[in-house]
Amino acid sequence: MSVIDCDYLPTEKVKIPAELALLIVRKASAMAAAFEEQALDQLTKDARRAILRGTEPRRVIREMRL
Incomplete structure (x- = not known):
């Protein structure tokens, strides 16, 4: 028995x-892949927008903690 x-x-x-x-693992893998794709798209969009505004690439790298 625990303390609580x-x-x-x-x-x-x-x-x-x-x-x-096995089905749970496959579903989790598919969910992780979808999340990874969304994250990649969002990070790319954010970086592109920052560069178009004239932000130095080094600053984008630093601010995005890449």
Whole structure:
């Protein structure tokens, strides 16, 4: 028993079937790829906008923490 008495937390271990685990991993991978693509698009758009405004590329690098 822990220091904090938490009877609302599940105590039994649930075995996730391999097929379900594989589907979860595939879904997480697809979600991560979509997020990566969105992040790349946004960072590129932000950098392009800054350069068009006349910001030095070195400053863009520094401000974007690249």
